[in-house]
Amino acid sequence: MRSKVYILGGYQTDFARNWSREGKGIQAMINEVMDGAFTVTEIEPKDIQAIHVGNFAGELYTMQAHLGSFPLNYDPVMRGLPTSRHEAACASGSIAALMARAEIEAGIYNLIMVLGVELMKSVDAKTGGNFLGTAAWYEKECRGIEFPFPKLFDRLYDVYDELYGLKYEHLAQISAINYENAKRNSKSQTRNWYMNKKHACSTGDYNLTIGKRLRATDCSQVTDGAAVIFLASQSNAQNYAKKHGLQIENIPYIQGWGHATAPIHFDDKAEEAKENEYILPHTRRAITDAYKRAGLNGPDEISCIETHDCFTITEYAAIEHFGLTKPGEAWKAIENGIIDFNGKCPINPSGGLIGVGHPVGTTGTRQLLDAYLQVSDKAGDYQVPGVRRAATLNIGGSATTNVVHIIGSDS
């Protein structure tokens, strides 16, 4: 029988920081996030057995590949550890976690550090927007197009609008909730920004239209940031619990996960949307696989969700793909307050990619950290009361790579 895979904690950097302005590079960011993670968990560098790094495009933003090896520079005691870097665009941080989990389940290692890292403010907005185009099919969908990604997700907007009708105010509400939630999160990028639903509903100078219909307030942020989580085998988690006077029943573990990839070309996705019950059938598959592995029938036993709101429309899709409503009825969950911070199933209590920020390769790891914090009642000012089980959905590209995790404890 496979080992359960536990999360022993972790750390994220303050996503409001601009590391280039501070004169700091990617090694500094890696060192700081590791420092924080070792401090809060009281895990020691010498106890780590492997390192998996999630990173989208260090080659483009910082002319640095081979980022798996950089954490070794934190402490010479770590030299020689097996390291690697994993990429699936905005889902890179989750892929790193999937690989670490598999190695622990196989009994290869007992304690692995998963580190998501992305430095994005090293380039101007247009250059960065072009780099993000490499997460889609660059030649067919992005070359020569300014800010290609909002335009790709505008097409998801179109698909919804054609099939079910879509009112912009529902997207504005999603944006407003994420900004509002982010105000409670001392690590969020937008905690001091001004934004509310009225603002999101406006257009013009206060809220530029970026794609065809999507506006600035529908977009996640360009963010510098890193996050670490430590994944452990059952035996390692048991030792950790003993050492720290904890009960293993209270330590969160990965109860379920799903991983499914859609065709990268949005044209193919648009075709599939017409032929399936769910607009994004592979996103749905990742979610139902995770439910199945966790022994759940649906979202009823999920206390809160950290989902991928690269754009408001992506969260809109997530609502129904998680099964909180029937397909085409996500607006009901928005209107009846289910996804509010105080709702039945809050989405993005952290603030999500719109509020916390979206350092691309970090986001999946950050979501898992937030799920851990919620389940272990350590989320502080943005703690949702009584969380028993939290889910994450991390998406790479235009809903191409989909990774879902369900985190809970036995208490």
Add this chain to the structure above:
Amino acid sequence: MRSKVYILGGYQTDFARNWSREGKGIQAMINEVMDGAFTVTEIEPKDIQAIHVGNFAGELYTMQAHLGSFPLNYDPVMRGLPTSRHEAACASGSIAALMARAEIEAGIYNLIMVLGVELMKSVDAKTGGNFLGTAAWYEKECRGIEFPFPKLFDRLYDVYDELYGLKYEHLAQISAINYENAKRNSKSQTRNWYMNKKHACSTGDYNLTIGKRLRATDCSQVTDGAAVIFLASQSNAQNYAKKHGLQIENIPYIQGWGHATAPIHFDDKAEEAKENEYILPHTRRAITDAYKRAGLNGPDEISCIETHDCFTITEYAAIEHFGLTKPGEAWKAIENGIIDFNGKCPINPSGGLIGVGHPVGTTGTRQLLDAYLQVSDKAGDYQVPGVRRAATLNIGGSATTNVVHIIGSDS
């Protein structure tokens, strides 16, 4: 008990091709290598359960990240499969294999496609040389330096020369053997090139000095190429054997592996070289870990090796790090013919990175394919007689990420 992980075969593209000149991009390369792999193995796309892609820097060479998803475009039946891309510079192809092996050992999937891919001739030599700098610590070691990698490996030359003395003729002999071996390999890049030891020993217009002392003939090639291997669980391999009238005892499997990462900064490596029995202690560690997992005491039971000769000096180091000689005595194995094609332990019967070519993220996968071919007596004109067990060493950066595999069968 973990499942043994078998190799059911695979395919590589002709490394002499220049895909940009043919007007073909990375999707075409992926389609062609998959076509070849499915044809020769008679495995069907619908039977694949997961895909791991090894790629170094698609973002730089082709402005395309998220390459894990591209194999799904080969056949719509594959849509929805879990996919990911893995990177550790020139060791990317081996990292993809390590991840696939772990998932099979954990019992998650039974049949996984590992695909290494790199398109490098899309840019001119100087631009490509600069891109390769991202495999080292770009800011500290490569920015503003023309062709930084030969210069980094010149430093390994220095380290050897200072500690043990190093005659250039031994490096020239390594180069000559690789070129000679490549002539037998119908997929090698240099099979029609002119090169021999006399030529390698010359300098000047016929053989430019690229680094301080390393010459053109000491360098691996800039190559376009892809390779696929299929990894399978024991139960899947058993079914495959039955279907194809084979004995599972004759199917090669991964008997051992090692994975160890050194500090990326060459300064740190130079320090470690002085303090350790082996100049590259983490490379040695990856090798001894692989021996241990395979139940071997050393290289005596290894029939041949596919090693990482990004430069002749890297193969020189590999000879003694594999234990074919004592540290500092690699020249003896060169002089007494141990590593010759007809020697006791031929190195790079395929031609290696110097002869076959070095599509960076593909190389680790190609080495595993060649190990499979040798063990299963399918290497054709470059078959080493009587191979029972083959080893691979794949290195990322300036000997930073080290991955070793030992492939054998029970026959």
